[in-house]
Amino acid sequence: MAKAAERYDEPIHIAVIGGTGLQHLSGFTHAATLKLSTPWGEPSSPVSVLHHPSPSTGKPIPIAFLSRHGLHHELAPHEVPNRANIAALRSLGVRTIIAFSAVGSLQEQIKPRDFVVPDQIIDRTKGVRPFTFFEGGMVGHVGFADPFDPPLGTLVQKCGHSLAGEDIVLHDKGTVVCMEGPQFSTRAESNLYRSWGGSVINMSALPEAKLAKEAEIAYQMICMSTDYDCWHVSAGDVTVEMVMGNMKANAENARRFVGAVLDELSKEEHKDLVMATHLQGSMKFAGSVTAPHGRSAEAKEKMQWLFPGYFD
Numbered sequence: 001m002a003k004a005a006e007r008y009d010e011p012i013h014i015a016v017i018g019g020t021g022l023q024h025l026s027g028f029t030h031a032a033t034l035k036l037s038t039p040w041g042e043p044s045s046p047v048s049v050l051h052h053p054s055p056s057t058g059k060p061i062p063i064a065f066l067s068r069h070g071l072h073h074e075l076a077p078h079e080v081p082n083r084a085n086i087a088a089l090r091s092l093g094v095r096t097i098i099a100f101s102a103v104g105s106l107q108e109q110i111k112p113r114d115f116v117v118p119d120q121i122i123d124r125t126k127g128v129r130p131f132t133f134f135e136g137g138m139v140g141h142v143g144f145a146d147p148f149d150p151p152l153g154t155l156v157q158k159c160g161h162s163l164a165g166e167d168i169v170l171h172d173k174g175t176v177v178c179m180e181g182p183q184f185s186t187r188a189e190s191n192l193y194r195s196w197g198g199s200v201i202n203m204s205a206l207p208e209a210k211l212a213k214e215a216e217i218a219y220q221m222i223c224m225s226t227d228y229d230c231w232h233v234s235a236g237d238v239t240v241e242m243v244m245g246n247m248k249a250n251a252e253n254a255r256r257f258v259g260a261v262l263d264e265l266s267k268e269e270h271k272d273l274v275m276a277t278h279l280q281g282s283m284k285f286a287g288s289v290t291a292p293h294g295r296s297a298e299a300k301e302k303m304q305w306l307f308p309g310y311f312d
């Protein structure tokens with residue numbers, strides 16, 4: 001088999017971040033494998049550039065694929081280099097991310113192997129993960145009321161509904177509780193999150209979603225339920241075997257869902273959405289709280305790398 005190229009000279013606007021059980025995306029032409037480095041270190045894995053034929057023009061559309069936990073799932077949730085991942089994708093030109101996550105269900109009606117397109121997050125991480133690009137001499141405050149991008153979320157829901165019935169059950173709203181891990185929750189915590197209105201639980205929505213927002217990237221997570229965590233009286237407490245077993249059994253549906261979203265995003269009519277024109281320039285203001293003469297040289301250099309020309 002021919003070796004994939006090590007560089008790719010065209011901008012790439014769409015990325016998929018694969019999670020547990022979705023470490024690669026099959027069925028696409030593999031155009032390149034990129035080993036990237038950023039001022040925040042190296043991403044979780046090399047970025048695979050996949051060619052996806054546009055359903056409207058037939059032209060190949062490049063998709064960047066990154067494996068959140070590494071190629072062999074060697075990174076625990078708190079070890080994922082989220083800043084390097086998001087910065088590396090932005091540097092390629094990415095403005096839309098579809099992130100995939102295996103989640104525990106906190107509600108009876110969200111059964112194992114169901115899909116959820118969440119619209120909210122409750123933060124139960126513990127502050128041990130670096131969670132902002134704006135620090136060390138450059139302060140920025142971005143709005144995070146909608147942690148997922150509403151227009152992108154609507155498109156993803158429509159794609160999910162178009163597959164629903166063919167073995168795919170979709171819940172098109174939901175609140176993800178993002179916990180620290182790597183241990184699973186106690187029963188008291190699981191019940192507390194239910195009382196808060198949590199729909200599903202994982203260990204990876206944050207800070208990924210916060211950093212995507214700071215990087216002006218439209219971000220939507222697709223969750224697949226793999227277990228009932230530990231609150232359910234008869235389903236049995238979550239184990240890794242349970243998560244992996246359901247993920248493996250339903251991987252084909254997960255790939256079909258992601259494939260349908262990529263088909264839709266590759267259409268010419270969604271060009272503005274894919275480029276996240278509604279977010280473009282938002283950090284120019286949100287990220288310029290620090291007066292120019294108060295900015296540190298190091299922060300300025302990092303900002304120049306991430307947002308060329310924004311803070312000159």
Ligand SMILES: CSC[C@H]1O[C@H](OP(=O)(O)O)[C@H](O)[C@@H]1O
Pocket residue numbers: 018019020021068069077100101102103181202203204205240243
């Ligand atoms: C292997 S169970 C816990 C693990 O699964 C989820 O991973 P991801 O979100 O990357 O699909 C969860 O967030 C935990 O990291």
Ligand SMILES: Nc1ncnc2[nH]cnc12
Pocket residue numbers: 102103104105179184185201202203226227228229230238243
């Ligand atoms: N019960 C659970 N808790 C946290 N993350 C998960 N990922 C899959 N199932 C999970």
